[in-house]
Amino acid sequence: MKIDVVTLFPGWFEWFTQQRHVQNAQVLGHELDFVDLRASTPLNAGQVDDTPYGGGAGMVMRVDVVEAALRERYGTAPPPHRTIALSPGGRRFDDALATELAAEPALTLLCGRYEGFDERVHEHLATDVVSIGPYVLSGGELAAMVVMDAVMRKLPGVLGHEDSALEESFSEALEGAPEYPHYTRPFDWRGHTVPDVLLSGDHARIREWRLERSRERGRS
Numbered sequence: 001m002k003i004d005v006v007t008l009f010p011g012w013f014e015w016f017t018q019q020r021h022v023q024n025a026q027v028l029g030h031e032l033d034f035v036d037l038r039a040s041t042p043l044n045a046g047q048v049d050d051t052p053y054g055g056g057a058g059m060v061m062r063v064d065v066v067e068a069a070l071r072e073r074y075g076t077a078p079p080p081h082r083t084i085a086l087s088p089g090g091r092r093f094d095d096a097l098a099t100e101l102a103a104e105p106a107l108t109l110l111c112g113r114y115e116g117f118d119e120r121v122h123e124h125l126a127t128d129v130v131s132i133g134p135y136v137l138s139g140g141e142l143a144a145m146v147v148m149d150a151v152m153r154k155l156p157g158v159l160g161h162e163d164s165a166l167e168e169s170f171s172e173a174l175e176g177a178p179e180y181p182h183y184t185r186p187f188d189w190r191g192h193t194v195p196d197v198l199l200s201g202d203h204a205r206i207r208e209w210r211l212e213r214s215r216e217r218g219r220s
């Protein structure tokens with residue numbers, strides 16, 4: 001998979017790209033790259049935004065600036081693959097969408113700033129508008145990292161132990177529910193002990209117990 005992030009702040013991703021699973025993904029041949037929106041703006045003095053039609057506070061990111069960045073990168077705009085504009089008002093990001101995106105050969109993530117993108121970016125340059133939750137961040141960079149992290153850990157080999165991503169919260173294996181509780185040593189911590197079933201060695205019972213705890217969490 002090839003992921004490009006279009007951003008005004010490529011430096012935000014320096015820490016992210018140093019993380020183990022992100023580096024694992026790159027060793028496996030997946031590519032991660034960052035496109036600086038300001039580098040290709042056709043406007044003077046690196047301008048990328050403008051005042052909103054109709055008035056109001058803040059600045060809006062211009063559609064022609066985003067188009068120029070995409071054309072320089074791909075020779076065409078919109079790009080020839082799935083392109084996600086990050087926005088608080090978009091489709092809520094969830095495990096199902098992460099699984100869907102992990103199957104794509106290429107993704108472009110568009111990070112907004114200020115008041116966000118001119119609506120025509122959403123309508124004509126992106127295939128999807130995605131929100132990581134009902135709150136407002138200062139920019140799309142953290143949202144892009146959330147999306148990339150969730151997508152990349154689903155790529156075979158990235159976690160190093162394949163089962164981890166198959167049976168975890170919200171996965172099909174757990175019927176879409178949160179994961180069951182985990183315990184490790186010590187068995188007795190200040191009087192709080194581990195459920196007996198987990199020490200029984202009876203794998204069918206353990207599996208049933210875990211599924212039931214997971215379903216309970218899903219109902220609450």
Ligand code: SAM
Nearest residue numbers: 086087088112115116131132136137139140143
């Ligand atoms: N004026 C916008 C609103 O009220 O919906 C908020 C813009 S926000 C300050 C700037 C940028 O941060 C957005 O264009 C988007 O790219 C990103 N962003 C902020 N919150 C986000 C969220 N919950 N999910 C995805 N992206 C978000």
